[in-house]
Amino acid sequence: MNHRELAEQIIEKIGGVGNINQSWHCITRLRFNIRDKDAVKLKEIQDLEGVLGAQFQSGQLQIIIGSAVAKVYQEVQQLTEGKIVSTDNEGGKKGNIFDQLFDVISGVFTPILAAITGSGLLKGVMAILVVLGVLSDTSSTYIVLNAIADATFHFLPFLIAFSAANKFKTNPSLAVTLAGILMYPTFMANAAGGEITSLSFIGLTIPMNSYASTVLPIILGVLLLSYVEKYAKKIVPDSLTIIFVPLISLLVTAPITLAFIAPLGNLLGMYLEQFFTMLFTVAGPVAGALMGGLMPVIVVTGMHYAFFPGTFASFDKFGYDIMLLPLNLVANLAQAGSTLAVFFKTKDQKMKQVAFSAFIPALFGITEPAIYGVTMKLKKPFYASMIGGAVGGAIFGTFVVKAFSFTVPGILALPTYIETGTNNFLFAILGVLSSFVVAFIMTMLLKFDRGEVETKEIFESKTVITKELPSPILSPMTGVVKNLSDCPDTTFASGIVGKGIGIIPENNTVTAPFEGEVTMTTPTNHAIGLLSKTGVEILIHVGIDTVSLDGQGFERLVNVGDQVSVGTPLLTFDIEEIKKRNLPLFSPIVITNSPNFLDVIVSVKADERITSGQEEILIVVD
Known part of the structure; x- marks a missing residue:
């Protein structure tokens, strides 16, 4: 179907325009705040042609479209223009505090990503021109180009103010005015000079700080503005609203x-920046490997937006980022490597086409088509990409590779790693190539369904040889059975990881559900993977989050490569500790x-x- 038809189908299956409280999009996803989640036909949306996936995550309905997302969103806008009535109550189900936080951060940053990434890419081009000697960093041309590239970041509070006003449903002009107040030249000059450290105002002490390039101050300020304006509208007569509501809002806020x-x-921004800096100073290779390997999962859940404030705080203080952008880069190139390997390895022509079409955007940092259309669908290539990302992340963590500008983490971002007089760019190339090559080789080595048509029965000497039946899968826990679709984690509930069930455990031991081999463990020992002798791969995940x-x-009792029999204890856990932390006991058991x-x-x-x-x-039908 064309973009218009897809937009119409999405709106219909969401529950109509009346069920939409707010809509926006990022690089690959349509994002909606929904009034009534029960009215959304999630499975039917996932089955639409042109939709790679759909899920409720971080308080939002996220529909993964891929490279055509902007065109589909344009049609959504035309179909909903003037019909969406924003309300304070988004269905009464706003999720926990982390869901609300991720919703706010993604809602604020995604509308302004075009300006941020475009300016960041221009900085990368300028770095190449300077290194090649084409452009001098003291020339007037460079000064003008630098102003064009740097304006977005210097005046970031203005962009965020406008976007935050739309998210918090307050007056955009007042929000931008508030950003102007924070960056007023007198305050900025005092902050830069250092002679005047504060000003007194009706008993309040106002510190002289520079808020250029900052994120959290203006977000928190616009949030306060939304409440003040709302209250002012209640106490001011309608006939005087246009005069006194702005006055009260600014004078109070x-x-x-x-x-x-x-x-x-x-x-808060300073503490975030210090935390990430300390993390990589103390455990650079380990932190890099963990984040590089887990970044695809973080992106799938939308949690990467949680790193944005810390990233911009680091840019503001140091002029570079060592966390989000570098580790996203190696993870994205690992996805590209795995996807290319699938293209060469698969014999399914449709999958071959999908893999090639997903490989190109993955190179440029758009990985959702690769994740949802190829690697996660085939499972093992996804694991291979995580291994590749971990290798690249370990290299980045070891050499503390820095990104000097914010742009989409793909091959075009490599110029933003150029730093004169250091090997930062060379280490970036090494990490990226390593993640790509390792993911490619691992995908080529791992066995997965390549799409061959195989004969189930082979006749030799009048004897029928049939494939061995999968072994029975017994319960690894004692407890109460739950439908997997009821899992609090949407990634498990949607079946993306695999089919299975959930168990609410009643004792503290996980045992082997069949005879086989331990294939996967985690550093935190909260999950374990097994492979049966007949080829069934199972993941046992204790609790959520x-x-x-x-x-x-948690205590793990076995190691990767160990052979286990039915009933072999695999790990133990403290139920009371999980309850004390208010974490769900729901434990997914998936194939x-x-x-x-x-x-x-x-x-x-x-x-x-x-x-147990x-x-x-579970019964596996082969």
Whole structure:
């Protein structure tokens, strides 16, 4: 279907225009705030031609479109123009505080990414021209180009103010005015001179800080403005609203922001920057490997937006980023490497076409088509890309590779790693090539469904040789069965990881559900993967978000490569510790190579109590 038809289908299956509270898009996803989640036909949206995936994440409905997202969003805008009535109540289900935080950050930054990435790319081009001797960094041409490239970052509070006003549903002109107050020349000059450190205003002390290039001060200020303006509208008569509401809003918001909120935002940004700097100073290779390997999962969940404030705080203080952009770069190129390997290895012509079309945007940093259309769909290439990203991340962490401008983390971003007099650019090339090559080779080596048509029966000497049936899959835990679709984590609930069930555990031990080999463990010991002798791959994940416990309360009893029998204890965990941290006990048990089989059937009923090692929970149909 064309873009218009796809937009019409999406709006219809969302529940109509009346169910949309707010809409925007990022590089590959349509994003919606929805009033009634129950009215959204998520499965039907996922099945639409042109849709790579759909999920509720971080308080948003995210629909992954890919490279055509801007064109589809344009049609959505035309179909909904003047019909969306924003309300304070977004269905009454705003999620936990982290969901709300991610929703706010993504809602503020995605509308202004075009300006940020375009300016960042121009800085990279300028760096190349200077290194090649084409352009002098003291020439007037360079000064003009630098002004064009740097204006976005210097005056970032203005862009964020406008975007935040739309997110918080307040007056954009007042929000931009508030940004202007923060960056007023008198305040900026005092901050730069250092002679006047503060000003007194009706009993308040206003610190003289520079808020150029900052993020959190203006976001917090516009948030306060939204509440002040809303309250002012309630107390001012309608006939006088246009006069007195702006006056009250600025007179109340600006002093409070200058005296308290903006300095607090600066302080929070400083702590974020210090945390990431310390992390890489203390454990650079380990932190780089973990973040580089896990970055695809972080991107899938949309949690990468949580790093934006810290990234801009680092740019503001040091002029570079060592966390989000560098590790996203190696992860994205690893996705490209795995996708290219699938193109060469698969014999399925449709998958070959999809892989090639997804490989090109992945090179340039747009990885959702590769993730949802190729690697995650085939599972093992996704694991290979994580390994490649971890290798590249370890190299970046070891040599503390720096990105000097914000742009989309693809091959075009490499010039933003040029630093005169250092090997930063060479280390960046080394890390990127390593992640690409390792992911490519690992994908070529790992076995996955390549699309061959194989004969199930081979006749030799009048004897029929049939494929060995998969072994029965017994329960690895004692507890109560739940439908996987009820999982609090949308990635598991949507079936992206694989088909299976959930269990609410009643004791503290996980045992082997079949005879096979341990293939995967985690540093925090909250999850484990096994491979049966008949080719069934299973992932047992204890609780949701239990990675945040950092291994506390978990003890792994086996290692990768160990052979296990039915009932072999794999790991133990502290149920009370999970409850104390208010984390869900819901434990997904999924077949990660589900696409390799005709079907995976759940053989127990929801809410039924089962015993570890006794009841069969899943049947794999080959």
